[in-house]
Amino acid sequence: MKIDPRTVGAQVRMRTPSLTPLEARVVDTMTGRADLDLTTSLREVAEEAGVSDAMIVKIAKKLGFNGYRDFREALVEYRQSDVASLHAEISPEDSAADIVRKVFNTAVQALEETMSILDMEAFERAAALLHRARNRDFYGLGGSAQIARDVAHKFLRIGLRANVQDDAHMMLMSASLLGPEDVVVAFSHSGATSAVLEATRLARANGARTIALTNYSNAPLAEIADVTLCSTAQGSPLLGENAAARIAQLNIMDAIFVAVAQRDFPTAEARLAKTMRSIGGKRDK
Incomplete structure (x- = not known):
């Protein structure tokens, strides 16, 4: 059964505390890649994180995915979802309207993902x-x-x-x-x-x-x-x-x-x- 893209962010966040500091850093490296897409190779991610290919696969499985490809596909789909786009960091330059929008959207995202x-x-x-x-x-x-x-x-x-x-x-x-x-x-x-x-x-x-x-x-x-x-x-x-x-x-x-x-x-x-x-x-x- 195909995974609901709305659940991916929640699945990663909920299981990250069970990872070692190194594993958590690797996840941050992967999720922080703005250019991640379906062509991003396992070797490329492993080299950037400074770990072995096997470590990436192990982490993906600890997060509940079948392996690297499954994790990569799920993460790409999640980023393309309306839910993922709701979150935006607050910056010193934000106007009052920006702050209200970002705070409200963060709450909406939490509700959508929790329901999912x-x-x-x-x-x-x-x-x-x-x-x-x-x-x-x-x-x-x-x-x-x-x-x-x-x-x-x-x-x-x-x-x-x-x-x-x-x-x-x-x-x-x-x-x-x-x-x-x-x-x-x-x-x-x-x-x-x-x-x-x-x-x-x-x-x-x-x-x-x-x-x-x-x-x-x-x-x-x-x-x-x-x-x-x-x-x-x-x-x-x-x-x-x-x-x-x-x-x-x-x-x-x-x-x-x-x-x-x-x-x-x-x-x-x-x-x-x-x-x-x-x-x-x-x-x-």
């Missing part, structure tokens, strides 16, 4: 687990905690309570009390945040089901979770990749919220009306 790689089976499993859970504990630090708070707020609107823990000690205490009927959603862009990892391991050891939301499919957090949902975003020296990735993760969780509500729509609708009435008088006229 989203594992629908994992998505459905996550929705099912959250719907039937007794307790829903959300773990995250910094920006990840903000995503957790956003989705916890949405769940409360339809009568599903969720606990947000953004402190290492609170996460561990929470995890120590969970059991087989409970679910943890662990938010970590890198998938390697030690406090989140430790608490998620403890929750799973106590029988709780675990869902990871991360930017890297082979991150430590993804390896210990029952279900993994991946976002993806292209890095930028000024914005970083976290900003765009947060937008993608918020959208994943918005979709999860809708999927959970849909499982008992009449009840969700009734509870939504009830919670909205409770704050109706508090809104500014």
Whole structure:
């Protein structure tokens, strides 16, 4: 089956952290070639990177491709796609309009690529687990905690309570009390945040089901979770990749919220009306 060109950039970014520094440098060399096309030879790339032909083939396979030719073709097609053209670096000379366009396009790219790689089976499993859970504990630090708070707020609107823990000690205490009927959603862009990892391991050891939301499919957090949902975003020296990735993760969780509500729509609708009435008088006229 032919690969969707929109997934290529995400596939490379998600697997690059598993490469050695040398291998990552070789990938940067290849992806940084503006003249890369279907005629670019293996020898040419290897000489430019200062490695053997075999090393290039090995790296291509570690990134999920059949070999150099498969990687080269996929990369060329990706560069020709509308999604790849969305990203542009911000420069000191940019006008306000340029900045807005580039920032918005980076977010659009993150959404398009995340949607293209989203594992629908994992998505459905996550929705099912959250719907039937007794307790829903959300773990995250910094920006990840903000995503957790956003989705916890949405769940409360339809009568599903969720606990947000953004402190290492609170996460561990929470995890120590969970059991087989409970679910943890662990938010970590890198998938390697030690406090989140430790608490998620403890929750799973106590029988709780675990869902990871991360930017890297082979991150430590993804390896210990029952279900993994991946976002993806292209890095930028000024914005970083976290900003765009947060937008993608918020959208994943918005979709999860809708999927959970849909499982008992009449009840969700009734509870939504009830919670909205409770704050109706508090809104500014």
